Amino acid sequence: MKLINSISRMATLVKILRKEGKTIGFVPTMGYLHVGHMSLVKAAKKHTDVVVLSIFVNPLQFGPKEDFKKYPRDIKRDEALAGDAGVDIMFCPSVSEIYPEGYATYVNVENFTDKLCGISRPEHFKGVATVVAKLFNIVKPDVAYFGQKDVQQAIVIKKMARDLNMDIEIKAMPIIRESDGLAMSSRNIYLSEAERREALVLNRSLEKASALTVAGERDSGKIIKEMKELISQKPMVKIDYVSIVDTKDLKDISVISGEALVAIAAIVGSTRLIDNVIVKA
Numbered sequence: 001m002k003l004i005n006s007i008s009r010m011a012t013l014v015k016i017l018r019k020e021g022k023t024i025g026f027v028p029t030m031g032y033l034h035v036g037h038m039s040l041v042k043a044a045k046k047h048t049d050v051v052v053l054s055i056f057v058n059p060l061q062f063g064p065k066e067d068f069k070k071y072p073r074d075i076k077r078d079e080a081l082a083g084d085a086g087v088d089i090m091f092c093p094s095v096s097e098i099y100p101e102g103y104a105t106y107v108n109v110e111n112f113t114d115k116l117c118g119i120s121r122p123e124h125f126k127g128v129a130t131v132v133a134k135l136f137n138i139v140k141p142d143v144a145y146f147g148q149k150d151v152q153q154a155i156v157i158k159k160m161a162r163d164l165n166m167d168i169e170i171k172a173m174p175i176i177r178e179s180d181g182l183a184m185s186s187r188n189i190y191l192s193e194a195e196r197r198e199a200l201v202l203n204r205s206l207e208k209a210s211a212l213t214v215a216g217e218r219d220s221g222k223i224i225k226e227m228k229e230l231i232s233q234k235p236m237v238k239i240d241y242v243s244i245v246d247t248k249d250l251k252d253i254s255v256i257s258g259e260a261l262v263a264i265a266a267i268v269g270s271t272r273l274i275d276n277v278i279v280k281a
């Protein structure tokens with residue numbers, strides 16, 4: 001596996017690969033890799049010739065009071081994991097090269113970034129869309145892989161790619177969970193043992209939403225109420241939102257018909273966690 005830090009080296013390599021007719025699969029991450037990230041690598045390996053995994057903790061997508069500084073970073077560990085998973089190129093650009101002094105261009109996907117997580121993280125998706133657009137321009141992938149875990153992110157990136165005529169296929173892959181149901185996340189290491197135990201209620205409440213839908217419940221308000229009641233039994237878990245929305249435009253749904261996205265964000269101790277499930281009426 002090649003480890004590349006500079007944008008120009010990455011661009012040169014991409015040019016060579018493209019000339020050789022190789023297809024490129026791309027997995028953008030913020031590092032501190034786990035099995036969830038590896039599932040994206042696995043999918044990329046299956047469908048493309050060369051897999052590029054990027055690690056970039058993007059300051060633009062963190063709010064002023066968020067965890068940019070303390071976000072877990074361990075390049076040596078990530079290098080070993082990525083190598084074992086069969087990543088061909090690990091691309092780790094520096095903040096100063098991605099955002100040189102005087103940087104001025106941003107991508108804003110209107111009407112998608114002001115919902116769900118966008119309400120409490122108003123600049124977050126602008127930061128995500130901007131860095132992903134830049135990484136796409138550098139890596140020039142044929143296919144880019146995102147996790148359904150960050151469902152709003154995947155939807156925003158799909159919309160950006162469509163709106164800006166990017167010739168890149170965007171794939172959203174299933175959520176990978178720990179054996180007890182907690183969605184894998186680099187942020188899970190922030191949780192104390194007690195917090196981690198209580199955090200399981202997030203997945204349980206989503207399972208409850210699925211079970212209620214299967215049993216015939218169509219009223220989103222009633223499902224959300226039951227989910228909130230369950231979550232409120234865990235004092236360390238503070239709800240940011242529990243929403244049932246349309247999978248295409250993220251608008252609230254009051255009566256479920258067809259497919260709906262049930263999404264949660266909560267602060268557990270001081271760690272913000274998200275999770276979701278798609279239910280079908």
Ligand code: AMP
Pocket residue numbers: 028029030031036037039040145146147148149150173174175176177183184185186
């Ligand atoms: P992150 O490093 O947290 O920014 O995540 C990088 C990519 O991995 C994103 O597309 C995430 O949605 C995806 N990802 C993170 N956690 C999981 C998970 N538990 N299952 C599947 N994909 C995930």
